Amino acid sequence: MEAADRQSLLSVRGVERSFDVGNSKLRVLKGIDLELQTHQLIMLKGRSGSGKTTLMNLMGGLDTPTKGEIHFRGQPFHQWNDDRRTEVRRKDIGFIFQAYALLPLLSAYENVELSLRMAKTPRGDWKKRITTCLDMVGLAKRMHHRPFELSGGEQQRVAIAKAIAHRPSLLLADEPTAELDSQMAAQVMTVFREIVRSENVTICMTTHDTTIMEVADHVYEMVDGVFVAG
Numbered sequence: 001m002e003a004a005d006r007q008s009l010l011s012v013r014g015v016e017r018s019f020d021v022g023n024s025k026l027r028v029l030k031g032i033d034l035e036l037q038t039h040q041l042i043m044l045k046g047r048s049g050s051g052k053t054t055l056m057n058l059m060g061g062l063d064t065p066t067k068g069e070i071h072f073r074g075q076p077f078h079q080w081n082d083d084r085r086t087e088v089r090r091k092d093i094g095f096i097f098q099a100y101a102l103l104p105l106l107s108a109y110e111n112v113e114l115s116l117r118m119a120k121t122p123r124g125d126w127k128k129r130i131t132t133c134l135d136m137v138g139l140a141k142r143m144h145h146r147p148f149e150l151s152g153g154e155q156q157r158v159a160i161a162k163a164i165a166h167r168p169s170l171l172l173a174d175e176p177t178a179e180l181d182s183q184m185a186a187q188v189m190t191v192f193r194e195i196v197r198s199e200n201v202t203i204c205m206t207t208h209d210t211t212i213m214e215v216a217d218h219v220y221e222m223v224d225g226v227f228v229a230g
């Protein structure tokens with residue numbers, strides 16, 4: 001992908017986020033600027049507690065900034081109410097967060113189906129899309145297995161299929177390789193690179209793993225609520 005073919009997807013400008021803790025304010029993000037363009041794989045690194053997850057929650061519209069602006073596809077995300085952000089989230093953003101993990105009683109196929117249902121994708125398109133997504137992550141043969149019948153790496157790949165099924169333009173992944181051994185982590189990264197190329201999606205993920213940072217288009221390093229030059 002040539003840089004000239006990319007377009008702005010998400011822009012974070014001067015973003016701050018504080019939390020009330022008892023009688024005091026905890027300043028977690030202290031002025032963040034970040035630009036995501038289409039067709040990119042971007043990584044956020046930083047020590048535990050530096051504010052990465054807080055930023056990802058803001059980028060995904062799960063939370064709103066105390067100060068600053070977030071524009072998603074040129075729209076003022078930071079000014080929208082919960083309902084409007086939820087609507088965008090269901091249709092145009094995918095998450096691989098612990099809290100959005102697979103439902104244990106549903107098969108891989110049914111887990112992926114769930115995001116199409118939530119995004120109100122026409123039912124007639126489900127089967128083909130679910131099969132395509134599970135195929136993309138190399139799990140077409142195991143689509144009727146439930147999570148407990150799959151390895152950690154396979155479960156994470158089902159989570160990827162689930163997160164991209166509704167064709168989001170942004171995929172946010174919080175530590176998607178943290179629980180995986182290095183071989184499985186490498187597989188997940190291969191899938192990520194492939195879907196950035198084929199699915200018209202931008203991926204922004206957090207990681208502590210320096211070995212996988214090589215495949216990123218850009219790595220932002222967060223230290224104590226601000227980015228430092230990497």
Ligand SMILES: Nc1ncnc2c1ncn2[C@@H]1O[C@H](COP(=O)(O)OP(=O)(O)OP(=O)(O)O)[C@@H](O)[C@H]1O
Pocket residue numbers: 019020021026028046047048049050051052053054055
């Ligand atoms: N809702 C909240 N209320 C109060 N404090 C919060 C809240 N959310 C996050 N924090 C605090 O903000 C700081 C940053 O947390 P955050 O989860 O963003 O860090 P992180 O860089 O993602 O760390 P990790 O790598 O461990 O996930 C922590 O000190 C955390 O306790």
